[in-house]
Amino acid sequence: MQDTAGIGDFRAGLRGQLIEPKDQGYDEARALYNGMIDKHPRMIARCADVADVINAVNFGRDNDLLIAIRGGGHNGPGLGSCDDGLVIDLSPMKGVRVDPANRTVRVGPGCTQGDVDHATHAFGLAVPAGIVGTTGIAGLTLGGGTGYLTRKHGLTIDSLIEADVVLADGRFVTASADQNEDLFWALRGGGGNFGVVTSFLFRAHPASMIYGGPILWDIKHARQVMQWYREFLPKAPLDMGIFVGLKTVLSAEPFPKEIWGRKIVALIGAWNGPAADGEKAFAPIRKELPPAILDWVGPMPFPALQGMFDPFFPKGLQWYWKGAYVKELPDKAIDVHLEYAMEAPSEMSLMHLYPIDGAVHRVGKDETAWSCRNGTWSMVIAAIDPDPAKANALKRWGRSYWDAASPYTAGGGYVNFMMGDEGDARLKATYGGNFDRLTKIKRKYDPENLFRVNQNIKP
Numbered sequence: 001m002q003d004t005a006g007i008g009d010f011r012a013g014l015r016g017q018l019i020e021p022k023d024q025g026y027d028e029a030r031a032l033y034n035g036m037i038d039k040h041p042r043m044i045a046r047c048a049d050v051a052d053v054i055n056a057v058n059f060g061r062d063n064d065l066l067i068a069i070r071g072g073g074h075n076g077p078g079l080g081s082c083d084d085g086l087v088i089d090l091s092p093m094k095g096v097r098v099d100p101a102n103r104t105v106r107v108g109p110g111c112t113q114g115d116v117d118h119a120t121h122a123f124g125l126a127v128p129a130g131i132v133g134t135t136g137i138a139g140l141t142l143g144g145g146t147g148y149l150t151r152k153h154g155l156t157i158d159s160l161i162e163a164d165v166v167l168a169d170g171r172f173v174t175a176s177a178d179q180n181e182d183l184f185w186a187l188r189g190g191g192g193n194f195g196v197v198t199s200f201l202f203r204a205h206p207a208s209m210i211y212g213g214p215i216l217w218d219i220k221h222a223r224q225v226m227q228w229y230r231e232f233l234p235k236a237p238l239d240m241g242i243f244v245g246l247k248t249v250l251s252a253e254p255f256p257k258e259i260w261g262r263k264i265v266a267l268i269g270a271w272n273g274p275a276a277d278g279e280k281a282f283a284p285i286r287k288e289l290p291p292a293i294l295d296w297v298g299p300m301p302f303p304a305l306q307g308m309f310d311p312f313f314p315k316g317l318q319w320y321w322k323g324a325y326v327k328e329l330p331d332k333a334i335d336v337h338l339e340y341a342m343e344a345p346s347e348m349s350l351m352h353l354y355p356i357d358g359a360v361h362r363v364g365k366d367e368t369a370w371s372c373r374n375g376t377w378s379m380v381i382a383a384i385d386p387d388p389a390k391a392n393a394l395k396r397w398g399r400s401y402w403d404a405a406s407p408y409t410a411g412g413g414y415v416n417f418m419m420g421d422e423g424d425a426r427l428k429a430t431y432g433g434n435f436d437r438l439t440k441i442k443r444k445y446d447p448e449n450l451f452r453v454n455q456n457i458k459p
């Protein structure tokens, strides 16, 4: 480990906390959501405010420390931390301020999606984001952000109005449609490459009681359900956000014991609006498909759906992720999915296809850094289990499933579903025609690549 000058001054100057390996609470502070990743940073700066972030960036840069930025710490490959470097941990910066008159929400970078849902729900509003409440809003947004409201309101970045950013040289800037427009463009999909975002301003949309939840069928109906769903989706009203998944019923409450461990195909979704309209929207599913083994779709507050899966996926499980964009779902692709569903290495392992149609397509490919505006789904393959001894089996299944599915994918994938360094070629495929522009913007705002613990766009 190198010597770091002025660490005492740095510590004293922080309004938040500096945690080093010798400090109590270090192991807890460095723990990531993905238990497969075990990183040992040299220090963790738990920032209380923007001043702390500026100090941390300056300190890290001046001492040649590797810097990782941490929002919710949910990232698959653990890019919210690093070995032997400085973690700028934003988790204490949690404020959410809803402006109901203008339907906007100011969000601190330490918020989880659940924090935002909780605050906005009181006003009958929501920011489109993901499907698990514990996910950090910062990393999710900077990568794109897909969830139940995506078909109607677009990606999370499509509701981003402005962001405050601390740059590599320690300057503080605001990026929006009329200030630092190039940076604003790059932040919308380009990940944490350009600086530390210290505040997000989002447009919020009406969402209060929804009609939604999961419907499950035995895997023997998976082909029929997937074929039906691929025809249904383009015709489905945009107020209906619905994804398909291949999974196993967890052997746990509240699932009925008689279906524990059963392989299944699931449609999980929500109608954003009154229950009577939702029932009509879900009627074809109930009428045209075989009887489900479990149908939990009903009226509930939007945050209840958003947090529905949180208890099943606590922090510390082993996760191995693979992702890709998908345009079509031919029968041959369904064959691959069924083959791998039958070989899943654990009950928790899954494959989901999240829709990226509707409002996502109304934004041009080059209007934001996120470029797969003509895709139909963002596919995730997630191999998950509590047991570290299963890590290799999870990786093997995830990799070989992804290889087998690749001929049916669009090239490139969602940066938030990548596992570690998938190489420049993959990032180029992901950003397509936007890659060169991203590189130029990186060169302008972070020429020394200070922020490189991410899906890295090299300057």
Ligand SMILES: Cc1cc2nc3c(=O)[nH]c(=O)nc-3n(C[C@H](O)[C@H](O)[C@H](O)COP(=O)(O)OP(=O)(O)OC[C@H]3O[C@@H](n4cnc5c(N)ncnc54)[C@H](O)[C@@H]3O)c2cc1C
Residues within 6 Å of the ligand: 033, 068, 069, 070, 071, 072, 073, 074, 075, 076, 078, 079, 080, 081, 090, 109, 129, 130, 131, 132, 135, 136, 137, 138, 139, 140, 141, 142, 143, 144, 145, 146, 147, 191, 192, 193, 195, 196, 197, 198, 313, 416, 417, 453, 454, 455
């Ligand atoms: C259980 C689970 C469910 C998920 N569901 C969804 C989903 O429904 N939809 C979806 O789109 N994604 C989903 N994701 C993926 C999620 O978007 C990524 O894991 C994302 O990276 C999480 O962000 P974070 O802030 O929690 O992560 P971190 O690990 O804290 O950070 C992730 C990356 O973002 C950078 N970063 C974080 N905060 C900042 C900041 N303030 N400024 C600059 N850079 C920053 C970090 O440097 C790092 O590179 C899910 C992930 C999990 C584990």
